[in-house]
Amino acid sequence: MPEKGEPSVPFDRVQRVPNGRARAAALAVVANAAYNPTAVVSFLSGGRLLAIGSGERLHKTVSCLGPRMESLILLLPPGEAASDSIPSSGRGSGNVVAFNAIPKSISGYLGKFSVILQGPKGEIGLDALTANTETCIDLVLDLSVPSVIAGKTYPHGYFAPGDNTEAFERALAEIPELVGEFQQPQYVRYDPDICAHARSGIEACTRCLDACSSGSIRGDGDRIQVDPHLCQGAGSCATACPTGALRYAYPSSSDLLETLKAMLRAYRNAGGREPPVLLFHDGGDGREQVERVASRMPDCVIPMQMEEVGSAGIEVWLAALAYGAARVLVLGSVQTTAAAREEIERQLSYAAALLQTLGYPPEGLGFVSGTGEDCLRGVLQDDKGRGLEIEPATFAAFDEKRTMIRLALDHLHRHAPQPRPLALLPTGAPFGEVWLNAESCTLCMACVSQCPGGALQAGDELPQLKFVEDSCVQCGLCARSCPENAIGPSPRYLFDQEQRRRIRVLKEEEPFRCILCGKPFATRSIIGNIMLRLQGTPMGGPDRMRLLKMCEDCRVRATHEQELQTFARHTEDSP
Secondary structure, three states: OOOOOOOOOOHHHOOOOOOOHHHHHHHHHHHOOOOOOOOEEEEEEOOEEEEEOOHHHHHHHHHHHHHHOOEEEEEEOOOOOHHHOOOHHHHOOOOEEEEEOEEEEEEEEOOEEEEEEEEOOEEEEHHHHOOOOOOOEOEEEEOOOOOOOOOOOOOOOEEOOOOOHHHHHHHHHHHHHOOEEEEEEOOEEEOHHHOOOEEOOEEOOOHHHHHOOOOOEEEEOOEEEEOOOOOOOOOHHHHHOOOOOEEEEOOEHHHHHHHHHHHHHHHHHOOOOOOOEEEEEEOOHHHHHHHHHHHHOOOOEEEEEEOOHHHOOHHHHHHHHHOOOOEEEEEEOOOOOHHHHHHHHHHHHHHHHHHHHOOOOHHHEEEEEOOOOHHHHHHHOOOOOOOOOOOOOOOOOOOOHHHHHHHHHHHHHHOOOOOOOEEEOOOOOOOEEEEEOOOOOOOOOHHHHHOOOOOEEEOOOOOEEEEEHHHOOOOOHHHHHOOOOOEEEEEEEEOOHHHHHOEEEEEEOOEEEOOOOOOEEEEHHHHHHHHHHHOOOOOOOHHHHHHHOOOHHHHHHHHHHHHHHHHHHHHHHOO
């Protein structure tokens, strides 16, 4: 890996070499890259298959899979005879059983599916019907339309071909291969300490839940839970996370960026003729698209295969540009989910706003989507002069999202054609300040107690509300927790590091001092608002108002003295 401070070679001074050699040098780095291993998730399937449907396709399912599976349970529509769907060869088989029932819900994954049926007296589990037969479902072939599990990203072991004959045939071929023990990487890691999902039951950030297409993420109080068996590695949750609480681990961003940095350096040292263009693509349909046009790609276009293109987010794109890429393009393919596409485009809008503020050309980042060669037509053209051409950065890569964004933007700002101090960002961007209605704010500090990043702070001994912009993730918890609706997020990015880290006082007041001991214990606005609200109520009497103006210690003593006086009067009045 290149070391920090290593001199770079400007593109206009490199030795000219035949087309193809520079890209080959870059791709050799990827081929030899060693990524830190991640944990694995295991699946155990015994070959117990549930098939839902009727008619000819269920008939074919029994014929093809009945002899090959450990057991085959059929769910037929109510009133339909098993003889209508089960071939005679399967009716007497001990491993094929049929029930008439309506499936209401299915949850789980390969080797561990749970099925709930709609019975005449309410919901029952499939295991209630199969108590003497089977207790666990490993695989599901759902031939119903619509499928029981909605959506297009199904858990491992669940097949829902719908009306697609080709998908049905493919399911019949794949299901017998899913018997045994299987493993997949644990794609994401979660750090609950910096999660901005919720505080004290107040929900704010749901970006990861909105971006997840597999249903593997759910809210769990103030935190989230990620089911690694349901996760299929799309990565859009980590891309969407504003704090970096969710991080992609296959590979980690630090491993990926160190590889990208070494790739770009190898390209330069091998005499790359033009500034390099990185093309991120997945290992399925995206790879096939790239391979079809690889021979016609300019030497400057360097394909970079990812597990899923949605796993590389704004920190990767900006750091790649800072490390010397002239352009970064993301290729969306058939396997790129709709949620991943939306998140990629959203994150690209944040990055584009930052780059355009600094005067960089809009072609520096782009999302290429579609099938066939047409979507790659622009990549096949000469990209000279359409991207960034700056001195490559040498900073180390860290597995910390916001740190990498800051390091990349600091470098891009130093070399910007039109450096400006401030970039206004679209709503939802993970950087910014807060607006405050000082007249409405009572300095109750509810926002301070909820802020996950410590951007909002209380004064040490004075009634103050302080703010550090560098720590703000724009989660909106401050707005949701403020009883006066006096505060809210405002997305932007300050390029000056000292200004971002400076502690700003948003509001301060003279403290309200205890009327007995003189100790400051609240603000005048808080005491004034409480007294105003209590006027005309049973709690607004003179004694109560007097207690309200005391600190906690004096209030306890005064209350105790009042109770003693009341007891004494009651004793004197007693016969």
